Amino acid sequence: MNAVVRHRLFWPAVTLAGLLLLNLVFTDHFFSVQMKDGHLYGSLIDVVRFGAPLILVAAGMTLVIATGGIDLSVGSVVAIAGALACLRISDLDDQGSTGGVLAAIGVALALSLALGAWNGFLVAGAGIQPIVATLILMVAGRGLAQLVTDGQIITVNSAPYKLIGGGYWLTLPFGIIVVAAVLALTAFLTRRLALGLLIESVGGNAEASRLAGIRSRGLIVTVYAFCALCAGIAGLMISSNVSSADGNNAGLWIELDAILAVVIGGTSLAGGRFSLGGTVLGALIIQTLTTTIYSIGVPPETTLLFKALVVTVVCLVQSPAFRKKAFHRRARTASPRPAADEKVKVTA
Amino acid sequence: MSAALLAGRRRLARTIPRKYVPVLVTAGLFAAMFVAGGVRYRGFADGQVVLNVFVDNAFLLVVAVGMTFVILTGGIDLSVGSVVALSTMISATLLTGHGWPAPAVIALVLAVGAALGLAMGAIIHYFEIQPFIVTLAGMFLARGLCYTIGTESISITDPAFTALAQTKIRLGGGLWISPSVVVALVVVAVAAYVLHYTRLGRDVYAVGGSEQSALLMGLPVARTKIAVYTVSGFCSALGGVLLSFYMLSGYGLHAVGMELDAIAAVVIGGTLLTGGSGYLLGTVLGVLVLGLIQTIISFEGTLSSWWTKIFIGLLLFAFILLQRLIGARRR
Numbered sequence: 001m002n003a004v005v006r007h008r009l010f011w012p013a014v015t016l017a018g019l020l021l022l023n024l025v026f027t028d029h030f031f032s033v034q035m036k037d038g039h040l041y042g043s044l045i046d047v048v049r050f051g052a053p054l055i056l057v058a059a060g061m062t063l064v065i066a067t068g069g070i071d072l073s074v075g076s077v078v079a080i081a082g083a084l085a086c087l088r089i090s091d092l093d094d095q096g097s098t099g100g101v102l103a104a105i106g107v108a109l110a111l112s113l114a115l116g117a118w119n120g121f122l123v124a125g126a127g128i129q130p131i132v133a134t135l136i137l138m139v140a141g142r143g144l145a146q147l148v149t150d151g152q153i154i155t156v157n158s159a160p161y162k163l164i165g166g167g168y169w170l171t172l173p174f175g176i177i178v179v180a181a182v183l184a185l186t187a188f189l190t191r192r193l194a195l196g197l198l199i200e201s202v203g204g205n206a207e208a209s210r211l212a213g214i215r216s217r218g219l220i221v222t223v224y225a226f227c228a229l230c231a232g233i234a235g236l237m238i239s240s241n242v243s244s245a246d247g248n249n250a251g252l253w254i255e256l257d258a259i260l261a262v263v264i265g266g267t268s269l270a271g272g273r274f275s276l277g278g279t280v281l282g283a284l285i286i287q288t289l290t291t292t293i294y295s296i297g298v299p300p301e302t303t304l305l306f307k308a309l310v311v312t313v314v315c316l317v318q319s320p321a322f323r324k325k326a327f328h329r330r331a332r333t334a335s336p337r338p339a340a341d342e343k344v345k346v347t348a
Numbered sequence: 349m350s351a352a353l354l355a356g357r358r359r360l361a362r363t364i365p366r367k368y369v370p371v372l373v374t375a376g377l378f379a380a381m382f383v384a385g386g387v388r389y390r391g392f393a394d395g396q397v398v399l400n401v402f403v404d405n406a407f408l409l410v411v412a413v414g415m416t417f418v419i420l421t422g423g424i425d426l427s428v429g430s431v432v433a434l435s436t437m438i439s440a441t442l443l444t445g446h447g448w449p450a451p452a453v454i455a456l457v458l459a460v461g462a463a464l465g466l467a468m469g470a471i472i473h474y475f476e477i478q479p480f481i482v483t484l485a486g487m488f489l490a491r492g493l494c495y496t497i498g499t500e501s502i503s504i505t506d507p508a509f510t511a512l513a514q515t516k517i518r519l520g521g522g523l524w525i526s527p528s529v530v531v532a533l534v535v536v537a538v539a540a541y542v543l544h545y546t547r548l549g550r551d552v553y554a555v556g557g558s559e560q561s562a563l564l565m566g567l568p569v570a571r572t573k574i575a576v577y578t579v580s581g582f583c584s585a586l587g588g589v590l591l592s593f594y595m596l597s598g599y600g601l602h603a604v605g606m607e608l609d610a611i612a613a614v615v616i617g618g619t620l621l622t623g624g625s626g627y628l629l630g631t632v633l634g635v636l637v638l639g640l641i642q643t644i645i646s647f648e649g650t651l652s653s654w655w656t657k658i659f660i661g662l663l664l665f666a667f668i669l670l671q672r673l674i675g676a677r678r679r
Contacts, residue, residue, distance in 0.1 A: 070480075126669065126672055127672060128668050128669075128672060129621055129622060131424075131621060132615060132621050132664075132668055133668070135608070135611065135612070135615075135664065136661050136664045136665045136668070137661070138608070139608060139612065139657050139660050139661040139664065140657060140658050140660070140661020140662065140664075140665075141661070142654070142657050143654040143655065143656070143657030143658035143661065144654075144658065146652070146654035146657075147652075147654055147655075147658070151652055151653075151654065247654075256426075256484055256487075259480070259481075259484070260481070260484065263478075263481050269478045269480065269481070301492075301495035301496050301499055302492060302495070302496050303492065303495075304488045304489070304491050304492030304495060305488075305489060305492030305493065305495075305496060306492070307488050307492070308485045308486070308488035308489035308492055309489075311481075311484070311485045311488065312471075312482075312485045312489075315477050315481055315482070315485070316471075316475060316477070319475045319476055319477050320476070321474065321475050321476040322475040322476075322477075325474070325475070
């Protein structure tokens with residue numbers, strides 16, 4: 001029992017279960033999944049479907065945070081990828097042609113990769129703090145996205161493009177399949193190969209891992225490029241879902257939600273360890289929260305209040321310092337600042 | 349790197365202490381931008397253009413001062429934009445909806461901002477949660493409170509507020525500033541005094557330099573960390589009051605993304621985001637540079653507003669690279 005409570009995915013899982021229980025009580029038919037016209041429908045499917053872009057972005061963010069970094073620019077990359085793809089598709093003679101759409105998607109994803117590599121270069125090559133390095137692209141990228149769309153909203157009418165965010169495949173929404181594929185690939189690469197271990201060692205101590213023979217620079221660039229690629233795919237999904245690209249609002253604040261998802265999932269912002277499963281749980285918590293707020297009839301104006309409350313509670317419960325102070329009041333006098341003591345030992 | 353260049357740099361470094369270089373570069377950039385604008389555009393090289401930058405950015409200046417305190421300790425405050433919006437919203441509701449007197453409203457708003465900052469600082473310190481996450485939750489909370497108060501824009505008709513909004517303090521020669529600028533400059537002066545001539549200011553730099561060392565030296569780390577977030581909350585609330593003078597309305601969507609402008613201003617001003625190094629004067633110059641970019645783009649006329657963002661991004665890039673160059677040679 002104790003081992004279950006100590007597991008780092010315990011609290012996120014409890015939160016998600018609590019949210020789902022809330023829905024079981026307050027919402028009728030929340031758990032019913034129906035088959036209509038060969039597609040699966042239901043609130044649970046919707047949660048995963050609308051949460052798909054966030055899960056993708058958060059998965060990329062997890063690896064970046066595992067190296068001890070952070071990527072604030074994902075929201076801008078989301079906007080740029082969507083804008084570029086829609087621009088290319090709107091220039092096609094036949095917007096329905098699969099080849100043209102694939103080319104547009106390829107260009108958008110290639111640009112996302114390049115932007116991610118740029119972030120990685122600033123962090124690993126120029127040695128700039130990740131939060132500042134990606135702040136540059138976060139500010140400038142929003143401007144670039146608006147430059148691409150010329151400040152307008154580009155609408156497209158393309159069946160193949162619509163498939164990514166709004167279509168179905170094998171009875172499931174296509175977005176869910178994409179997310180599952182990316183997650184499976186990431187999990188395989190990081191947990192079945194040594195890559196995950198290398199990433200964690202770079203996050204633990206970049207200099208020590210370099211001395212141990214790990215190419216930390218190349219690894220960091222790869223991780224940022226991967227994060228931007230995930231953001232690019234998410235951007236395609238978001239813009240495809242509404243068949244338009246909005247340089248100003250697409251992916252606005254998604255970086256904050258993604259970082260939140262990672263932290264709720266139990267990955268420390270200090271780096272060195274990560275949990276992809278936790279991140280998926282975290283992203284699902286955020287999306288379920290949004291859905292719950294709508295379904296139990298909390299007025300939409302208070303959505304953010306509710307979110308703030310849940311975030312605070314989840315983060316507090318996960319904080320070892322809080323648990324110590326709240327649950328073991330007597331133990332406090334013995335070791336008032338455990339984390340600080342540990343740090344002293346490490347540095348000494 | 350050639351020997352001559354290195355020697356030249358050393359000579360330069362001997363005459364100007366290296367810690368002042370980022371601030372001086374920002375100052376040089378501001379001057380260069382002003383001269384370039386004056387050469388290129390008719391009517392640009394006018395004192396009022398500079399004063400207008402102050403008038404249009406007084407609220408950002410106050411918010412950025414608070415942000416400087418937080419960043420100097422190595423933290424970050426993402427909640428400032430929403431606290432600004434919340435302040436305009438509370439002011440507008442109480443003034444227009446409930447007929448409160450202006451001084452009471454201003455006092456309440458400032459207290460709310462400081463209390464929010466205090467709460468965030470306490471959570472950050474005592475529960476050891478990253479500032480990024482705590483202030484992010486604070487950002488959601490403040491924005492959420494705005495929407496709970498009302499989703500529409502509320503205009504302010506209070507005579508005291510409108511009078512303050514319309515007053516022009518004449519400086520002679522056709523130049524004028526608004527009362528908000530005076531408030532902002534007083535805040536800057538007080539903050540500069542606190543940072544450089546009081547114990548709290550020294551503690552802020554010490555905690556930013558190394559929290560561990562500060563703790564071992566017996567400095568009040570807890571008090572300092574909580575104090576900087578309180579200062580930032582207070583400054584955001586004051587910035588919100590100034591913004592309500594400027595806009596004469598309260599709205600939940602005011603000041604969206606202002607935290608980024610404030611952080612950008614602090615970084616352009618040469619303060620390191622890792623904490624422990626930087627000057628308030630740099631932040632002032634950073635705000636002025638951001639304001640001047642907007643002025644230049646409005647003078648240019650044909651450039652669209654998104655170029656502002658691209659320019660700010662490029663400037664951030666240039667400044668951070670510069671800081672790296674200076675920082676790398678210090679080691």
